[in-house]
Amino acid sequence: MNILIIGGGGFLGQKLARRLIARGELRGRQIAGLTLADIAAPAPLDAPFDIACTACDITDRAAMDALLAPGFDAVFLLAAVVSSHAEAEFEDGMNVNLHGVLNVLESLRLQGRAPVLVFTSSLAVFGGEVPDPIRDWTIPNPQTSYGTQKAIGELLVNDYSRRGFVDGRTLRLPTISVRPGRPNRAASSFMSSIIREPLNGEEAVCPVDPEFPHYYLSPRLCVENLIRGAEIEAADLGQSRTMTMPGRTLTIRQMIEAMTAVAGPEPAKLIRFEDDPAIRDIVSGWRFDYDPAKALALGLEADASFEENVRYYLEDDRPT
Incomplete structure (x- = not known):
């Protein structure tokens, strides 16, 4: 099992990497290699298997083709321009959250390997005049550019999965608290x-x-849920590959x-x-x-x- 984490230098990518190293397996298969990619090369980690840390710009299609060329069995797509940043700098949000996601999907499509793809979305896809509680089938109605970009990403992952280009699953993250480190440009920071x-x-x-x-979730449970999301069988996901993480x-x-x-x-x-x-x-x-009924039912x-x-x-x- 070869795994790639795009956004592997962020706090969540680092926690996910350490948890995968500790587990040593995913989807019932031993991990043979782990690659962490981010805009700046992540710090190296010790592991009992091959691990690579590389700089890669998700907005550069050629760079994504090169990153994905070796082939991966599972890809975690965590990279994003966060909410306040995407609202203040529209082009940055579009380049990373929309065009960058499309770059990843297109590179994977043309490879023809159909790996498991875990894409992190956001509750910012919801808003406006919809009744409570919000359920998995509630129609997104984002009220920010960030939410709009993430909603488009969800639809793309769903369609690329329907076509058999990837085995995708999208997890809408609650606000993750308590995050380590320093404040970032997320409005929820x-x-x-x-x-x-x-x-x-x-x-x-x-x-x-x-x-x-x-609506909150701890980093520790978020990482566990990302891994569990990767291990769900495609047949159990149904016609929608998108769900809200419990919080x-x-x-x-x-x-x-x-x-x-x-x-x-x-x-x-x-x-x-x-x-x-x-x-x-x-x-x-x-x-x-x-009401995260689908995610709860899936473990x-x-x-x-x-x-x-x-x-x-x-x-x-x-x-x-």
């Missing part, structure tokens, strides 16, 4: 920073109201209360609330009431509580 920074003894700013609700809906206040239950009262004192109209305008179009899971998300960060990612 503060949903990690208001927990991560206080746990690290640093101040954090929350740009929305304490009662703002959203839990919480308000900002409930997140902070969960952090306090795990780490005591001091971290919460480092959070201050300051309204940010730019962030508010983006996140106010997001939805938070989801994907949500965290038992947000306290678990906090504990996972303390165990896996807090700087020592």
Whole structure:
């Protein structure tokens, strides 16, 4: 089994790589090789099998053809320009989130190998005037450029799978919290920073109201779900290769209360609330009431509580 992670330098790609190395197998087959590709070459990892780390620009079709030429049994397509970045820089979002995804799909189509393809989408494909709860068959109605680009990617993966060019499956990610590292340009970045920074003894700013609700999943469970998504048999996916990953809906206040239950009262004192109209305008179009019935039926899971998300960060990612 040879595996490629496109976006392998990001925090999720790195966690996925480490988990695959620890497992040593995927879809019942031993892993023989793992390639991590990103705009800058990811840092090398130790593994009991061949591992390669390479720089590759998803917007460069020739570069994608060269990257995919060796042939892979499974491809995880994680690379993306995130929400606020895609909204502020329209061309960047289109180049990566639409044309880049098409480059990958076209390269795989012309190879004729039909590998398993796991594509990460977003809840940003939903919005506007649709009834709650949002189900797997709810029609996407994105209210941002990022959501629109991801919705197009979902349709492409579905059609390329229908035609037998890839064995695709698309997983719409909840907000992944608590993310390690520093804030990025995702509009949802503060949903990690208001927990991560206080746990690290640093101040954090929350740009929305304490009662703002959203749909969350920990990085640890996200990685497990990506792997489980790759292992689902094509026949079990049905006519739609797209599903929403399980998560839990919480308000900002409930997140902070969960952090306090795990780490005591001091971290919460480092959070201050300051309204940010730019962030508010983006996140106010997001939805938070989801019914991930398909993913649950296929074995994907949500965290038992947000306290678990906090504990996972303390165990896996807090700087020592």
